Structures are given as structure tokens and as C-alpha cells.
Amino acid sequence: MSDHPPLAQTPLHDVHVRLGAKMVGFAGYDMPIQFEGVMAEHKWTREHCGLFDVSHMGPCLLTLPGGPREDEDAHIEIAKLIETLVPGDIQGLEPGQARLTVLLNENGGILDDLIITRPYEGDQQGRLYIVVNGATKGDDWALMNEKLGDLADLERLDNRILVALQGPDAEAVVSESFPEAAYLGFMESRRMVCKDLTCIVSRCGYTGEDGFEILVPASGVGHIVELLGDERVKPIGLGARDSLRLEAGLCLYGHDLDPQKTPVEASLTWLISKNRRAAADFPGATKILDQIANGAPIRRVGIQPMDRAPAREGTEIYAGDKKIGEITSGGFGPTVEGPVAMGYVDREFAKTGTELTLMVRGKPRAAKVAKLPFVPHNYKR
Amino acid sequence: MTVKYTEDHEWVSVEGDTATVGITSYAAEQLGDVVFVELPDVGASFEKGDDMAVVESVKAASDVYAPVSGDVIEANTKLSDAPETVNEAPDSEGWFAKIKLSNPSELDSLMDDAAYKAFCADL
Incomplete structure (x- = not known):
């Protein structure tokens, strides 16, 4: 018997199973990790339109x-x-x-x-x-x-359907159901109605591509199935969601971000708005403002392995003989056609181009600090 | 030439005292797109069941165990530049290593083609 409680299901669970998804437990839900394969799904999203079930959020x-x-x-x-x-x-x-x-x-x-x-x-x-x-x-x-x-x-509202449609064809696909969606800019949102379904349509996502996240009533499964019938749209699993966001340099909570890391250490200083800095009225303001002024001891950076070996989460990073950090997300980038990673390093090693050594299964492998994102963002500004 | 299989989905093709080792098409299918293979060094010695190689897909790294004991006499360096060969031809061009058998009787405990097919059918 498993010690874990039974996995929850999203309203789209049966649709995934019918489409032949390989299912895994994630965040307490039975979720699709892949449909036809991570590589193909990743490339389809960058070239056409991927549909992601993110109703577990x-x-x-x-x-x-x-x-x-x-x-x-x-x-x-x-x-x-x-x-x-x-x-x-x-x-x-x-x-x-x-x-x-x-x-x-x-x-x-x-x-x-x-x-x-x-x-x-x-x-x-x-x-x-x-x-x-x-x-x-x-x-x-x-x-x-x-x-x-x-x-x-x-x-x-987590009993509803939350889907992301991402990729260069997302605007054309989504505006067939929601004509006003075409007029949204990146990080803009409206309530829209399609076939008696009141939805929240937001132009955002987590792949680096243009796209939308849409909150749909649980009764809207049929409409999602219709969207999947569009030849430009394919269902995408969590595997490609991870490789897409990694290439886009976006953080995965619990891996790249955790309660021990501040936004400055995470290279997310831009999230701390100017007027909030002046007011110093948010939790941890003293520490965060000190780090903004004087630098943080560690920094999240992009890491480019120099050969073909992927460096996964937990890989130790060295400069010479000294351990200076750890990989927090790493794998293979299908669009980059090579390994990509992110991790935290001591501040003096955070500059783009700094040469590092990754210890992958006991073997030293050359890497360098790389500019993020690995693949340019295609947001609709 | 005899071909034998392990429960970890490796195949062993034996000619004389030399075994060519790879992963089965079932394993390759389960892994998905192979993006990197870490091969054993020529001259390395393995006992049956030791970690011998690593095969990485987009998602994860998986160990490949030595299906038999012996010394590595050749590694398939083609996989370093073309790891996708493991998906394209897992039971031929996608071989991992050639091992000089130190204990040929170990082969008796491995499955033959019919037994392996039945094993996969039950998974």
C-alpha cells in the first residue's frame, strides 16, 4: 500500500487518458507527463500551438x-x-x-x-x-x-479547468473562440464568454512563447476537446512544459526557488517595484533592500554545459577545486539542441562567460555562465 | 550467435567469448528521445549488475547495468555524436559496448527471445 493519499484528477483527466498520455503523480494530481514524446511536443509548441492542462495550479x-x-x-x-x-x-x-x-x-x-x-x-x-x-x-x-x-x-477556483495555449499559432486559435483575445497584450487579462462559458483569458504563460492562460468552468471539457481537434493544436505534457520553461530561463518553484532564497539571490530583483523599495513595507524588506544595495552572496544564473552531457538538479558546480554552487534545474533543450541548466553560484562567479566545472557522476565537465533566456522570448508586447 | 535478455531490458549478443551489449527496443521506447549516452571506458571491468553506462532522455538519466561480468574491449563511440541511434536502431547500430566474458555461465541465467517477449507482455 502506498503512504500517499490518492491522486486528484483535473476535469480533463479522462481526455488525457483517451489521448494516450503517460500519466504521473505531480503536485497531488494524476497528470500527463507526455503524449507523443517530449521532444516532439516541445518543438510543436515553439512552432505551432501546444495545449497544457494546468488545472492542478x-x-x-x-x-x-x-x-x-x-x-x-x-x-x-x-x-x-x-x-x-x-x-x-x-x-x-x-x-x-x-x-x-x-x-x-x-x-x-x-x-x-x-x-x-x-x-x-x-x-x-x-x-x-x-x-x-x-x-x-x-x-x-x-x-x-x-x-x-x-x-x-x-x-x-481550482475545481475549474485552467489551460495554457502557447506558441506562435496560439493567437489565431484562441481568437476563434474569444475574438477579443487578439487585442490583449502580454500580461493583460479580460473576462470573456464563449458558448455560455464565462472564462478569464490572460495573455501569459510559462514557455517563453506568446500565448494565453484560460480559466474555464469545469463544464467546458467539450470546448477543450474541440480546441484539440484544431490541426494547429496538440496536447503537451509536463515533460515538455519543463524543457520549454527551462530554455526560457523561467524558475520552477521548489527547484529554482525555495524559502531559503530571496528574490535578489534568485535574480528576480525586477519583481521588487520601485515604490515598494522606497516604502520598505514588504516581508523581509531589511534583508532584501540590503542585498539590492550591497549584492547578495549567491546568484541564480544560466549555465551552459560545453559538451553534450546534461547536468541535472543537484549537480555540484566548481571553480577550480572550490565548490561554488549547485544546479537547480537542468536537462536537454530541444530547441537549443543541447544541454541547458540553471543554478546558484557564489556572487564572484555570476558573470556571464565565467568558466565553471560541473561534477556529473564523478566526472568533471566544462561549463560556463550563460545569459538567460537560452531561447529568446516571443511575448506580444 | 546467441541473443539473451535481462529483466532490466538489456540485450547481450554472444560470439565466442565476446558479448555485445545494448538496450532493447522496449527500453528505448520507454526512455523516449535519447539525448546523451555515457559509455564505459575501454579496459574497465564490471561484475554482472554493476552500473556500466548511463542513458539520458530529455526528462531523466537512467543507469544501464552490466548484464554479464567481464572487461570492456570496445565502446560504441558513435553514440557520443549520435545518441539518437539508440532510438533508431536499439538492437543493432545502437549497441553500447563489447565485453570479453569472464564468466560465460552467467548467460544461462538470462532470458532467451521467447522468454523476454513473454516478460514484456506481462509488464
Whole structure:
């Protein structure tokens, strides 16, 4: 008997199985790791349009007591509440604008990375649409309830379908169902209706490609199946999701980010908004502002192995005889056609081009610090 | 020439006292796209069951165990530049190493073609 609780299923579970997916346990859900193969799925996404089931993630609404309102002050009120937990400028979000940020602990350590969206609709102010990671959603929501529970209402939306459509054909595919989606810019979001399904359509994703994430009612499985019938669209598993985000230089929580790492160490200093630095009013501000001013002891960098051997998570990084860091994500990049990795190194070795040695199964292999991303982003600005 | 199989999905093709070793098409299929093979050094000695090579797909690294004991007399260096050969021709061009057998009687404990097919059918 297994010690683990039974795996949960997303509303699209049976669709994956019918399409022949290889399924694995991930974040407590039975999820597709691959369909036809990681390499083919990865390349299809970069060239056409990949459909990813990310319903295991944690979409939710945080709303002022009494419900959403129509006045600008309502947005400021709800933004001030969430800003006690994150270092991003949430008050300054325009209607329909989304922002990547991080939940911080009192030491400035990263508890999760998340996207916070201000609703576009005039009657939905005083509410934020938030998407957190699947593996951390229980802890994140417990924290939000503990800190903000008396001041705001948290509504989980993780019984719905959350899909990402990513790749150069995503705009054409998605705008057939949601014509207004074509007019969204990167990190913009709107409520849209298709066939009586009220959805939240956001122009974002985690592959480095242009694309959309769409929250769909659980009754919308048939519509997702229709999308998969489009010849430009193929279902993509978690395997290619990982290789795509790694080539795009994007962090995977629990691997590249954890509660011991600050945003400065994680090379995510850009997430700490200017006005929040001036106010110094977010968790761990003292430590983080000191690191911004004086540098952090370690830094997340891209790492390019010089031969064909992939360097996986946990691989030790050396400069000469001295251990100076560790790989936190590594594998093979199908678009790069070679191994790619990210890891943390001591600050004096963080400069692009610095020569390093990776100990892969006891053998030293040459590598150097590389600029991220490995594959240029194709966002619609 | 005899071909034998292990439960870890390696094949061993024997001619005289030399065994050519590779992974089966079942294993190659399960791994998916092979992107790197770490081959044993020529001259290295292995006992049956030792880690002999590593085969990496996009997703993960997997160990390949020595199916028989002996010394490596040749490694398939073609796989260094063309690891995809393991997917394209796992039971011919995609061989890993040639081993000079130190204990040929070990072959008796391996499966023949019919037994291996039945073994895979039950997985």
C-alpha cells in the first residue's frame, strides 16, 4: 500500500487518458507527463500551438468583504491587503493588468511565485484574480487566510479547468473562440464568454512563447476537446512544459526557488517595484533592500554545459577545486539542441562567460555562465 | 550467435567469448528521445549488475547495468555524436559496448527471445 493519499484528477483527466498520455503523480494530481514524446511536443509548441492542462495550479479570487465594487478606491483597498505579503506594486496595476510577484516570508525567502491580476471589468473592482502554484496552493491559501482572512474573502477556483495555449499559432486559435483575445497584450487579462462559458483569458504563460492562460468552468471539457481537434493544436505534457520553461530561463518553484532564497539571490530583483523599495513595507524588506544595495552572496544564473552531457538538479558546480554552487534545474533543450541548466553560484562567479566545472557522476565537465533566456522570448508586447 | 535478455531490458549478443551489449527496443521506447549516452571506458571491468553506462532522455538519466561480468574491449563511440541511434536502431547500430566474458555461465541465467517477449507482455 502506498503512504500517499490518492491522486486528484483535473476535469480533463479522462481526455488525457483517451489521448494516450503517460500519466504521473505531480503536485497531488494524476497528470500527463507526455503524449507523443517530449521532444516532439516541445518543438510543436515553439512552432505551432501546444495545449497544457494546468488545472492542478491554484487559481483563486481575493475579494473585499461585501463583494466587488465599482469605485477605484476598492482596488486600492484590496491591493494594500495583498501587498503585505508580496513586494510588487499591486496598487499601481491598471484594470486588466497582470503582474508576476512572489510571496515572501519574514526573512525575505520565497514561499511561492504567483500572478496577480486586477480585473478589467468596472464592476469587479476590490477583487484580485490570483494564480499560485499547484504544489504550494494549500500553504499559500492558509497563509492568505491567516493574514487576511478577517479582511478579505478567499475563493478557490481550482475545481475549474485552467489551460495554457502557447506558441506562435496560439493567437489565431484562441481568437476563434474569444475574438477579443487578439487585442490583449502580454500580461493583460479580460473576462470573456464563449458558448455560455464565462472564462478569464490572460495573455501569459510559462514557455517563453506568446500565448494565453484560460480559466474555464469545469463544464467546458467539450470546448477543450474541440480546441484539440484544431490541426494547429496538440496536447503537451509536463515533460515538455519543463524543457520549454527551462530554455526560457523561467524558475520552477521548489527547484529554482525555495524559502531559503530571496528574490535578489534568485535574480528576480525586477519583481521588487520601485515604490515598494522606497516604502520598505514588504516581508523581509531589511534583508532584501540590503542585498539590492550591497549584492547578495549567491546568484541564480544560466549555465551552459560545453559538451553534450546534461547536468541535472543537484549537480555540484566548481571553480577550480572550490565548490561554488549547485544546479537547480537542468536537462536537454530541444530547441537549443543541447544541454541547458540553471543554478546558484557564489556572487564572484555570476558573470556571464565565467568558466565553471560541473561534477556529473564523478566526472568533471566544462561549463560556463550563460545569459538567460537560452531561447529568446516571443511575448506580444 | 546467441541473443539473451535481462529483466532490466538489456540485450547481450554472444560470439565466442565476446558479448555485445545494448538496450532493447522496449527500453528505448520507454526512455523516449535519447539525448546523451555515457559509455564505459575501454579496459574497465564490471561484475554482472554493476552500473556500466548511463542513458539520458530529455526528462531523466537512467543507469544501464552490466548484464554479464567481464572487461570492456570496445565502446560504441558513435553514440557520443549520435545518441539518437539508440532510438533508431536499439538492437543493432545502437549497441553500447563489447565485453570479453569472464564468466560465460552467467548467460544461462538470462532470458532467451521467447522468454523476454513473454516478460514484456506481462509488464
